[in-house]
Structures are given as structure tokens and as C-alpha cells.
Amino acid sequence: MIDDWDQMYASGEYSHHWDYAYPSQELVAFVASIAFPPDACAVDVGCGAGREAVFLAEYGFRVVGVDLSREALHIAAKRAREAEVEVDWHHGNVLRLPVDDQTVDLINDRGCFHLIPEEDRNRYAVEAARVLKPGGRLFLRGCRMNEANWDRFVAVTPEAVDRHFGEWFERGPVLPLRLVSDAGGEGLPANLVVLRRRQDG
Template sequence: MDWEKMYETGEFAHWDFVAPSSELVATIAVLGLPQPGEVALDIGCGAGREAIFLSQCGYRTIGVDMTAKALEIARERAREAGVSVDFRQGNALDLPIEDESVDFVNDRGCFHLIPEADRSRYASEVLRVMKSGARFLLRGCRDANAVPKAVEEHDVHFEPITEDVVQHFFPTEYFVHGPVLPLQLIGNQKALPGNVVLLRKK
């Protein structure tokens, strides 16, 4: 997919949304607001809605995305919201983040775009940047055959997030697992059947 073009033309609207996702809001409601100085990382932050929400909650927030136009939109949204977010252009497989510096990691729809051959590298990067005790909220599609037509047209392949996948790439040697639960990943145009799990680094 030509991500720059998708953000330039506004075609990203089918996965964009006007408010932070209900699952992220619920997670913060349960975990509580951060302690002063705690850092949140939004991987594949796109146009910045959830990174902005995390900043509004009190996190020092870093949003990483590979698409320059997405980050341009995200910075403007943060300015309009009156919050400070450290948006950085980078790859989820080589995060521009210091080791063991993050208290909360958010991924809404990035990991399910990572090819199977690269998923171990993604998981290693997440493990590397998380502090001991840090939480990781992971969501993505649960059925590769349920890709919206608007995405299929751009030759995008989704890799599902299932309990087996979570066990394999985020093993209990390093993570405490919450349950893998079904949800609908809500966008502005169509919901995508997904799964959600909250992990904690040991």
C-alpha cells in the first residue's frame, strides 16, 4: 500500500476515527491515569487520535509512524487539541525509542500489518523498549478473510492476532497475558472483526 498517497488523498478515513477507541479508553479507566513522567508509545500512530488521547490522560506520549503525511496530520491535530505529543517518523521493526523507557504501549492495527517473517522482530522491539511492569494493549484483525474491500483494493494482507499468535510472539517467559477477547475495530466506514489483549512485561 502507498501509505503516503492514502493520507494525501484522505483515503485513510476508513480506518481513522473521530475519538479514541472505546477499548483504549476502557483500559486507561481500569489501569488508572499515569504517574507523573510515565511514557506511552503509540506504534503505527497514523493521524494521531490515540496518541493525543494518551497525552490528554497525562502520559508523555511518543507516536511512531512511517508515513510523513500521517504525522503532519497528527501534529496539526495535537496542536488543535492543545497537547504535546512527540511524533517520530520510524519503522515498527526498528523503533526510534530508547531501551526500557516506555510504561505503556498502544497498538491499534499495526501488528496485523506486519508480515509473518517480520513479526518476531516487531515483538523483540516492543520487548526492548518496555520497562519491567509496562503494559501493552494490542488489537488487530482476527480473520484475514474479513479485510474490507477498500483495503483489498490496495493489495494489503492482514495477519490475524489470535491466542496462538500471542503465545508464540509474546511468550510467557517475558509477558503476563490477559485474555484474548473479541471486539469490533471501529473506523469511520466499516467495523473489522478483531481481537484485543492486554500484556504486561515481567
């Protein structure tokens, strides 16, 4: 699986499916609406080619970007240099994040959780709960349905969110949107939800 991702980034094929020239409008609106502290830390899980991690660094966050693909991280690092921002890039697994307990204000997930198989989703939730500060947010977006031609996706539904995150997080409404890219088309039907780490969880 890792080789598949590396090949897609090395060949440039990723740019025909999920790359985009600007950070998503929903992320821009979200961070503008929350009074994060000046020294806030954000972790971009499944950061890919780094577009949103770079935006978060430009916005003033201390940013950690994590991805399974070394090729994606090479592209991401180049984008950060071009934007003249610092991002702490890590080749790794979102189920074992390279950050200390309760040190993160925001986890950004654009299309990572929907690639986590059902048997590992609790581990994802536990790891998110471990690294987030009480009151920290998980900004989660992912495919909202399973279709035959999207067999690698595991749907992000209200039921799935409650099942896996309910022990540690409070959640807002699950809202429909589309994950659009610069490749054109209508984008991927997805859901967006903001989860807040409980103070006492």
C-alpha cells in the first residue's frame, strides 16, 4: 500500500485526483472562526503534498505533518520552502503520531480517516485523544458513502464518528460537502465534522 502511494506521488498522478493549489475553503473558514492561542500546535494527519499543512504554518501554527509516503513529503517540503514556512515533516503512521501527550490544539484530517480500516479506527481515535489538549479540536473530512469504484474508502458517517470517538470527544453536526481538487469534476461526496476533546475524558 505504501508503495502505491509513493508511486502516485512520484509519477504526479496524485495531481489528477486530490491535489489542489489553495487550502480548502472550509479549513480557512474554520481556523478563522476559532481563537487559537498564539503558540498553537496543529498536526496534519495524512498530509500528502502538504497544501493544508503549509497554510496552517502561514497562519501561525506550529505544524507537524505526517504521511506514509516519503514521495509526498518531498513535495510537501518543497512547498514549505517556497512559502518560506517551517513544518516538522514526519514519515510515519497516524496510528502512532510523533508528538507528546496533550500538546496539540488542532488535528487536521482531510481524507485520512476514510482510509483507515474499521479494525484500526478505534486506534486512530485513541491516538487523537492522546495528543490533543483538553478542548483541542479534530477537524475531520472524509468520504460519506461506499461505492464499488471507491472500494478503498470506509465511509465517515455520524454512526461511525459516534462509535469511535464518543468516549473522548464531543462532536458538532455532521455536514455534507465535497472534497474538490484542481483536477475538475464534482469532487468526492464527503462529510465534515468538528470534534472537541473532552476536558475530563
